[in-house]
Amino acid sequence: MAVTARDVARVAGVSVSTVSRALAKPDEVAPETRAKVLATAQGMGYRPNQAARGLVTGRTGIIGLIVPDLENPFFASVTKGVQSRARAAGFAVIVADSDEDPSQEAELARDMSKQVDGLVLCAPRGPEGVIVEVALDIPMVLINRRCGDLPTVAIDNVEGIRLAMVHLRALGHRRIAWVGGPVTSWSNTERLSALESVAAEHPDIELVNLGSFPPYVSGGIAAADLVIASGATAVLAYNDLLAFGLLDLLRQRGVAVPGDISVVGVDNIPMSSLTSPSLTSVGIPLVTCGRASVDMLVQLVRDPSAVPAHHHDLSFRLVVRDSSGPVRRVLADLATA
Amino acid sequence: MAVTARDVARVAGVSVSTVSRALAKPDEVAPETRAKVLATAQGMGYRPNQAARGLVTGRTGIIGLIVPDLENPFFASVTKGVQSRARAAGFAVIVADSDEDPSQEAELARDMSKQVDGLVLCAPRGPEGVIVEVALDIPMVLINRRCGDLPTVAIDNVEGIRLAMVHLRALGHRRIAWVGGPVTSWSNTERLSALESVAAEHPDIELVNLGSFPPYVSGGIAAADLVIASGATAVLAYNDLLAFGLLDLLRQRGVAVPGDISVVGVDNIPMSSLTSPSLTSVGIPLVTCGRASVDMLVQLVRDPSAVPAHHHDLSFRLVVRDSSGPVRRVLADLATA
DNA sequence: CGGATTGCCGCAAGCCTTTGCATACTACGC
DNA sequence: GCGTAGTATGCAAAGGCTTGCGGCAATCCG
Numbered sequence: 001m002a003v004t005a006r007d008v009a010r011v012a013g014v015s016v017s018t019v020s021r022a023l024a025k026p027d028e029v030a031p032e033t034r035a036k037v038l039a040t041a042q043g044m045g046y047r048p049n050q051a052a053r054g055l056v057t058g059r060t061g062i063i064g065l066i067v068p069d070l071e072n073p074f075f076a077s078v079t080k081g082v083q084s085r086a087r088a089a090g091f092a093v094i095v096a097d098s099d100e101d102p103s104q105e106a107e108l109a110r111d112m113s114k115q116v117d118g119l120v121l122c123a124p125r126g127p128e129g130v131i132v133e134v135a136l137d138i139p140m141v142l143i144n145r146r147c148g149d150l151p152t153v154a155i156d157n158v159e160g161i162r163l164a165m166v167h168l169r170a171l172g173h174r175r176i177a178w179v180g181g182p183v184t185s186w187s188n189t190e191r192l193s194a195l196e197s198v199a200a201e202h203p204d205i206e207l208v209n210l211g212s213f214p215p216y217v218s219g220g221i222a223a224a225d226l227v228i229a230s231g232a233t234a235v236l237a238y239n240d241l242l243a244f245g246l247l248d249l250l251r252q253r254g255v256a257v258p259g260d261i262s263v264v265g266v267d268n269i270p271m272s273s274l275t276s277p278s279l280t281s282v283g284i285p286l287v288t289c290g291r292a293s294v295d296m297l298v299q300l301v302r303d304p305s306a307v308p309a310h311h312h313d314l315s316f317r318l319v320v321r322d323s324s325g326p327v328r329r330v331l332a333d334l335a336t337a
Numbered sequence: 338m339a340v341t342a343r344d345v346a347r348v349a350g351v352s353v354s355t356v357s358r359a360l361a362k363p364d365e366v367a368p369e370t371r372a373k374v375l376a377t378a379q380g381m382g383y384r385p386n387q388a389a390r391g392l393v394t395g396r397t398g399i400i401g402l403i404v405p406d407l408e409n410p411f412f413a414s415v416t417k418g419v420q421s422r423a424r425a426a427g428f429a430v431i432v433a434d435s436d437e438d439p440s441q442e443a444e445l446a447r448d449m450s451k452q453v454d455g456l457v458l459c460a461p462r463g464p465e466g467v468i469v470e471v472a473l474d475i476p477m478v479l480i481n482r483r484c485g486d487l488p489t490v491a492i493d494n495v496e497g498i499r500l501a502m503v504h505l506r507a508l509g510h511r512r513i514a515w516v517g518g519p520v521t522s523w524s525n526t527e528r529l530s531a532l533e534s535v536a537a538e539h540p541d542i543e544l545v546n547l548g549s550f551p552p553y554v555s556g557g558i559a560a561a562d563l564v565i566a567s568g569a570t571a572v573l574a575y576n577d578l579l580a581f582g583l584l585d586l587l588r589q590r591g592v593a594v595p596g597d598i599s600v601v602g603v604d605n606i607p608m609s610s611l612t613s614p615s616l617t618s619v620g621i622p623l624v625t626c627g628r629a630s631v632d633m634l635v636q637l638v639r640d641p642s643a644v645p646a647h648h649h650d651l652s653f654r655l656v657v658r659d660s661s662g663p664v665r666r667v668l669a670d671l672a673t674a
Numbered sequence: 675c676g677g678a679t680t681g682c683c684g685c686a687a688g689c690c691t692t693t694g695c696a697t698a699c700t701a702c703g704c
Numbered sequence: 705g706c707g708t709a710g711t712a713t714g715c716a717a718a719g720g721c722t723t724g725c726g727g728c729a730a731t732c733c734g
Contacts, residue, residue, distance in 0.1 A: 002451070004689095004690060004691090005690070005691065006690080006691095014713075014714085015713065015714045015715080016690085016691075016692095016714090017691095017692080017693080017713070017714060017715075017716095018712085018713060018714075019691095020691065020692060020693085021692090021693090021712095021713090024692080028711095028712080028713095029712070029713080030711085030712055030713085033712080033713085047448075047451045048690085048691070049392070049451065049689085049690050049691070050388075050451065050452050051387075051388040051389075051391035051392045051397060051689085051690080051691090052388075052392050052689070052690030052691040052692085052719090053690080053691055053692070054388035054691090054719095055386070055388045055389050055392055055689090055690080055691070055692090055718090055719050055720065055721090056690085056691055056692045056693080056718070056719055057691085057692065057719095058719085060388060062431070069417075070413055070416050070417040070420060071410070071413050071414055071417050071607065073408070073410065073413070076407055076408050076410070076413040077408055079407050079432070080406075080407040080408050080434055083407060083432060083433060083434050084434065084436075087433065092431045092433070092448075092449070092452065093431060093432060093433075094399070094429045094430060094431050094432075095416070095420060095430060095431075095432050096420060096424065096429070096430075097417055097420050097421065099421075110384075111384070111429075112429070114339065114384045114385075114386065114387065115387050115429065217607070217611065244611050247611075248610075248611055251613070270408065270554070271581075271608050271611075273585075274554065274581050274584075274585055274608075274612060275611060275612065275613065276588070276612065276613030276614075277613075341719095341720060341721085342720065342721065343720075343721095351683075351684085352683065352684045352685080353684090353720085353721075353722095354683070354684060354685080354686095354721095354722080354723075355682085355683060355684075356721095357720095357721065357722055357723085358682095358683085358722090358723090361722080362723095365681095365682080365683090366682070366683080367681085367682060367683085370682080370683080385720085385721070386719090386720050386721070388719090388720080388721095389689090389719070389720035389721040389722090390720080390721055390722075391689090391721090392688090392689045392690065392691090392719090392720080392721070392722095393688075393689050393720085393721055393722045393723080394689090394721085394722065395689085
């Protein structure tokens with residue numbers, strides 16, 4: 001029922017090989033033959049069968065993308081970037097959602113590896129060994145995770161955390177709480193150690209680590225009372241979703257933001273400007289991040305021998321909004337003043 | 338390099354056919370042979386080559402999903418539902434983002450149709466003719482759009498709009514503004530006419546149609562001043578994103594919500610509970626919607642002769658939050674009181 | 675105990691495309 | 705005008721899998 005190269009060949013009065021070449025190798029065929037083939041192919045609505053092509057070339061024209069959670073705006077934006085760039089490069093994108101589950105992630109990656117030309121793993125939660133193992137089979141680039149020599153699009157977490165901390169410190173905050181994300185998240189680990197080293201540079205800063213929370217709004221809601229109890233005047237959250245949760249429960253508890261507590265998130269997802277108060281956040285261009293990963297992957301797919309140890313680092317950018325403000329002087333301060 | 342059925346056959350001491358059958362047709366092969374084959378396949382890490390299989394069966398094991406905008410939380414949720422259900426049914430999902438552009442949408446659909454077993458079109462913006470035409474080639478189900486006899490997962494817009502209107506009317510609102518979405522959107526048209534018919538049922542209600550806006554936060558920001566100028570005491574927006582934009586600019590303009598103006602959105606995306614004030618919204622279970630579409634599609638793919646005119650209607654549910662409240666009595670009212 | 679039936683399994687064709695190689699033809703130079 | 709170089713095209717194989725069909729052996733019945 002579908003029109004095949006053979007049909008086109010018959011109608012155009014050439015062989016299948018010529019049809020194939022007219023489409024793929026413009027200069028290996030006489031111009032007028034080529035024109036004729038192209039015209040008939042066009043007229044008949046011929047589209048090469050990807051499966052058959054894949055069988056012989058070993059290419060599927062598809063790249064895979066695995067993200068922890070499609071509903072998370074962070075990953076939605078990355079997905080958008082990946083999809084648009086892939087399409088521009090002639091690739092389709094298969095997406096899969098691991099539901100933040102490392103074992104599903106590995107399963108997914110292995111499943112896909114036979115079906116795609118390359119894989120983008122976005123913020124993978126699984127152990128390094130598994131990731132590296134899958135990468136043996138198939139070109140792969142990572143987003144937001146460093147892992148062996150694997151090509152990576154990442155951000156300089158130390159710089160980002162420093163931006164946030166310096167901002168808060170300038171506002172007078174000295175006791176700063178940290179609401180962490182998944183322990184399986186590389187960037188969570190990175191951010192925590194960045195936090196500690198930045199804190200070490202400023203002995204007057206006291207860091208309160210409140211532990212790990214699921215990276216959703218609900219996690220922030222769960223953490224909010226801990227923040228209040230911690231006595232911190234400012235809190236930094238692993239991501240904006242957590243920060244949203246914090247904002248929400250703090251309001252319910254009657255805690256003023258930023259009056260009583262300043263809140264800063266990470267990621268700067270599109271929603272961040274819309275909460276009330278709007279969220280101060282340090283983030284990266286998410287869509288760009290997705291695009292960059294595809295660029296690297298396509299290069300790798302085209303030439304697997306290309307030097308793979310390419311790290312593409314994007315910069316954080318601090319976006320100050322209404323959720324962070326000067327620390328309110330407490331009685332003790334006033335007394336000494 | 339990859340392990341093929343032939344390799345497995347050699348090791349297991351059977352023929353390729355037997356390997357194939359052991360995997361696909363459990364009852365056409367002797368139990369112990371089957372066990373042996375399965376064991377070796379497992380041990381060697383064999384994964385059937387989808388391309389080769391597709392070549393002979395005509396099935397790719399992939400379904401396509403086309404959405405207008407991956408970054409829109411509405412579609413992100415649908416995508417999540419589609420992906421998880423498809424995976425459970427043994428299908429991978431290729432997603433594409435049309436960027437709200439009808440011509441890209443058609444192009445995408447045609448491209449994909451040769452590469453996937455079925456297509457889910459989510460809120461397609463293109464003309465009916467094109468959609469129906471593509472549907473001739475390939476099993477297709479629509480989300481949030483009715484189009485000829487094509488199977489659809491949709492919601493009863495009339496009911497949803499009525500819920501919102503009745504809610505606002507009960508709060509005393511009589512002059513209600515409508516901030517519309519894309520003119521190319523089927524559900525936008527549906528909602529507007531639902532609005533008009535519900536308004537017709539209540540002669541005391543005055544409807545002010547403010548026109549069409551891009552379905553993003555920016556659209557709402559653009560519409561907000563029109564809302565203020567309209568003299569309406571309540572506004573209903575095509576979707577939550579628009580409502581977010583309204584909320585944002587109204588706050589900047591010093592207009593109290595819901596004190597001066599009540600705002601109601603549609604979709605009830607996850608963020609809606611987090612704005613301030615939180616948004617009253619009428620919505621559907623998005624993820625369920627995605628799942629349902631896959632169920633229908635898979636059925637259609639398995640048996641293309643199945644009666645296709647299946648409409649799966651989901652119900653709206655009004656979630657009242659803080660952005661809607663009783664109308665504030667204006668001077669005129671007080672005078673007559 | 676022979677013939678028929680049943681159940682497993684292997685053979686081989688075919689799915690559609692790409693591509694190395696062979697062929698036929700053109701054109702050029704001597 | 706013939707040989708050679710070169711170019712455009714066709715032939716055929718390959719790629720991994722599924723599946724109809726036939727073969728073989730075991731089982732059962734008479």
